[in-house]
Amino acid sequence: MVTDAPTAVGLDKPSTALGAAPPAARTESPARTESPAPAAPGSRLRWYRPHTWPREWLVLAAYWGASRLLMLALLRQGHDDIAREVHVLYHRWDAQLRGGSFPVGDVSWQYPPGAALVMVAPGLVPAVSYLQGFVLLMLASDAAVLLALTAAVHRRRGRSLAGAWLWAVGLPLLLSLPLARYDVLVTGLTVIALLALPAGPRLGGMLAGLAAVIKVWPVLTLLGTPRGRTTRDSWLALAASAGLLLLLLGTAFRGAFDFLFAQQERGVEIESLGGTALHAARLFGWPGQVRHQYGSFEFIGPYVSSVALASLLLTAAAFAWLVLWRLRARRWTEATPYDAALAAVLLFTATSRVISPQYLIWLFGLAAVCLTVGRTTQRPAAVLLLLVAAVTTVDYPLFFGAVVGSSWQGVAVVVLRNALLLAATLLSCARLWRATVPRRPRSTGRVS
Secondary structure, three states: OOOOHHHHHHOOOOOOOOOOOOHHHHHHOHHHOOOOOOOOOOOOOOOOOHHHOOHHHHHHHHHHHHHHHHHHHHHHHOOOOOOHHHHHHHHHHHHHHHOOEOOOOOOOOOOOOOHHHHHHHHHHOOOOOHHHHHHHHHHHHHHHHHHHHHHHHHHOOOEOOHHHHHHHHHHHHHOOHHHHOOHHHHHHHHHHHHHHOOOOHHHHHHHHHHHHHHOOHHHHHHOOOOOOHHHHHHHHHHHHHHHHHHHHHHHHOEOOOOHHHHOOOOOEEOOOHHHHHHHHHHHOOOOOEEEEEOOEEEEEOOOHHHHHHHHHHHHHHHHHHHHHHHHHOOOOOOOHHHHHHHHHHHHHHHOOOOOOOOHHHHHHHHHHHHHOEOOOOOHHHHHHHHHHHHHHHHHHHHOHHHHHOOOHHHHHHHHHHHHHHHHHHHHHHHHHHHHHOOOOOOOOOOOO
């Protein structure tokens, strides 16, 4: 039976319940002698001595190592495809940034200023190429996420390794893609920020702010912080750290905010929910075409602007729902901040004009944090995300040519993937609402 905190504190005092033996009687009877309290979990564990780790930790570490070696092998085999964005585009941006300027006028640069730090970092790794340095940084970030999720289990009672296993199993479903995009690093910062929130709201907010300057979505992850001091401290720390980093980057580089203008003319990406509708219309004779622009494959043609506007309106509606949830929520548990973070990012991912395969890395990280807590409401959504990842890999890279051509096979894959993503989003939000918003009392309808 789970005991509430006030009752647990009362266990240190002699019981006065009806029928309880007096303290003296309990101490005189050998049969009633209490055994010493067990040691704190992991008290003999040493991080630098694997032989002290629990067996399931060793299994987890072995699986992580084997699966990442496989991902590296797949990346090497597909070097000229998956990793092209790194060793061509990122490398070019690195050279421009070292010259003191952001890629001004390059519509492919659609990242906040903090992304410059990620682009420059691989070139600072000694004795390796730019691509090799990038992959090493992503592997280190991947390992840091696993270590943070495992450490959360070691430090606090009632935590579960399910989150660490979700992260370890989920990323390989995307094949080598996580090693060729910088989303793993951003997700790592966000995961550590969320795990730090209970004990250090300011530290959690600061890390979330740094992650948000690299890629905007982490700003959503603090929407579920408990009211009061935790919210105040974490939100102020996020604003302060993000503002300071933006100021430094805006001073050090030219064109730091040019990315805002590159987003204005974006259309509807072929893997988004809006793109799914246009795929279906194309099967029935819609004359639109697919063009590579703004760094992705997008639809052009009649009604595309209307679909893009509908996506923006859906995003606005998602934000309004989150504000309403925040105002109505009354019940907070240890899992609520994590569950709300996953629901928020799911909403903004599903309603976006662009859904890239690497976005699932964010969702895996947030779902993994949820699963570290026994009282999470997000287990069904986490399972659905594994299915989404599996279908996404069929979409890209396996069937991507069919998707670009809107063949019935490609359309079927996109429809299935987005249906699963939409189901995970709606289920996540519904379970969060039921767990935190009290029901209104029913009216009896009697007339006196």
